[in-house]
Amino acid sequence: MYVMGNTSETDRLDITEVADFLARAEEATLRPTTAHAPPVVPGAHRPLALAVADLDRFQEVNDRLGMAAGDRVLATFERTLAASLPPETVIARIGGDEYAIALPGTSAESALIQLEEVRAHYVEHGVDGVDGALDASFGIAARPPHAEDTADVLRCAAEALMRAKREGSARSVIYIEEKMTMKSSYYSRAALDRLSKLSAATSRTEASLLREALDDLLIKHRDKL
Numbered sequence: 001m002y003v004m005g006n007t008s009e010t011d012r013l014d015i016t017e018v019a020d021f022l023a024r025a026e027e028a029t030l031r032p033t034t035a036h037a038p039p040v041v042p043g044a045h046r047p048l049a050l051a052v053a054d055l056d057r058f059q060e061v062n063d064r065l066g067m068a069a070g071d072r073v074l075a076t077f078e079r080t081l082a083a084s085l086p087p088e089t090v091i092a093r094i095g096g097d098e099y100a101i102a103l104p105g106t107s108a109e110s111a112l113i114q115l116e117e118v119r120a121h122y123v124e125h126g127v128d129g130v131d132g133a134l135d136a137s138f139g140i141a142a143r144p145p146h147a148e149d150t151a152d153v154l155r156c157a158a159e160a161l162m163r164a165k166r167e168g169s170a171r172s173v174i175y176i177e178e179k180m181t182m183k184s185s186y187y188s189r190a191a192l193d194r195l196s197k198l199s200a201a202t203s204r205t206e207a208s209l210l211r212e213a214l215d216d217l218l219i220k221h222r223d224k225l
Helices: 018-028 058-065 067-084 108-125 150-166 189-202 206-220
Strands: 048-056 090-093 098-104 135-143 172-174
Touching: 018 048, 018 090, 018 098, 018 150, 048 058, 048 067, 048 108, 048 150, 058 067, 067 090, 067 098, 067 108, 098 108, 108 135, 108 172, 135 150, 150 172, 189 206
Parallel strands: 135 172
Antiparallel strands: 048 098, 048 135, 090 098
């Protein structure tokens, strides 16, 4: 676990430059997953999930209870992240109540599951001395499939966070490429209905199922690529 800055019971992380976070995230993809694993070959593009998190209604806490209470909220959220995510995770505070999280070797769907667990724990346990509901929103993207450059992956995650906010906050969402939203132009209504039923039965997004199908297709025909 690499937390960019120090945190304690009351101190929240200092703000980190986005460029520094991206460099640390990229570096983390080159480290082996275990002490006995060989180093990752540079340029091998080990999978990487990035998330951007934002604390819902944080400004209300600052306005109503003061900055000391706000700092406790930040520190509690940071400790929850650090204690709950895998050892390879990189965590940085990149704005007032905005965080960037790197999960090396992780798919977007796996990151979604882990971050929803973090969010649920944060909501359930709250913060001492802070009344009222607390929650967070996460936007998630990954390499592959959303982008190759780490900075572009982070931009996709930030776009996903904006969508989470538009949809009501208090949720984690995966970036959806514009071309995915136009799937109705390429598939029949019957196929889309079956896709919708499969999505409900598996508790997975339609976009993730389409990405899996595309990955399987590329693997099947990899000798032609």
